[in-house]
Amino acid sequence: MVKHNEPDDHLSLVFAALADPTRRAILARLAQGEATVMELAGPFALSLPAISKHLKVLQRAGLISQGRKAQWRPCRLEPAPLQAVSAWLGRYRQFWEESFSRLDEYLRELQEPASGDERSTGSGSETPPSPAALRNGEGAAPD
Amino acid sequence: MVKHNEPDDHLSLVFAALADPTRRAILARLAQGEATVMELAGPFALSLPAISKHLKVLQRAGLISQGRKAQWRPCRLEPAPLQAVSAWLGRYRQFWEESFSRLDEYLRELQEPASGDERSTGSGSETPPSPAALRNGEGAAPD
């Protein structure tokens, strides 16, 4: 994971934190309410230091916060990063909510043989640009 | 990332793939339409092998698929894994859509001093269980 600017970096931290099944299970438990470190460790055949490391990852991603009461460190879920993930997902929601869009493109592809004229449709290139077009610097620059 | 069972393993692959800003940018570009490897590499000061590795990660997570046309390997977005993420997020959606739930708990906590009787509310322990309760095996087993 390479750090770029702050927003991307934070989102990367969140996704990385969610990439471990143990950490997702910890979040699921905290969704039911605050819990202590040993409560969270209960269901896993892991050492306490291992749980402590997972919690540090979750904390660094802002997914949990830890209180402090005597020797206890109660953990609670912080939903803001999950909301950020949901917001990020928003840009792709159309892809599964309009499930016919891929079928449309496929049908159009069957009717129109691959040719350079497809570039003019503005719908994104279905066929890779020709080498000549790339050589002329006409390749579409990805965002 | 430790492999457990298949569903968790796949979700972990997806989150891990999304944990890199370059890969998220690649997905954003593919959301606009199919693109070649070199088109995807264009905006990044990365070598082609680095892009190739990123694409392999995305492919293994099922987030993209790659076609084959001559020497071209056009990539397209596959939204199903993103939908799976959205579904997983669903269990936490209440946390930010009902933004008063945390305030309610906070106010209740102010009115009821920390005591063992809070265990009987079934709303999850706001205060860590007492050492005696833990010793008696009454600690709540996390999911």
Added chain:
DNA sequence: GTTATGTTTTACCACTCGGTTATTTATCCT
């Protein structure tokens, strides 16, 4: 002060990750 419980830190390990350069593979064109 001593003992017990809860938690974190330290040091270590094997492995993965995100990048590089060099090389190979795949396809097209002359």
Added chain:
DNA sequence: AGGATAAATAACCGAGTGGTAAAACATAAC
């Protein structure tokens, strides 16, 4: 066949990851 382009693979690197056992820190009870 040779040359060109697109892409993947191999080998290497330093940093990071997910786990362990041991040690240290924090707090409570007697």
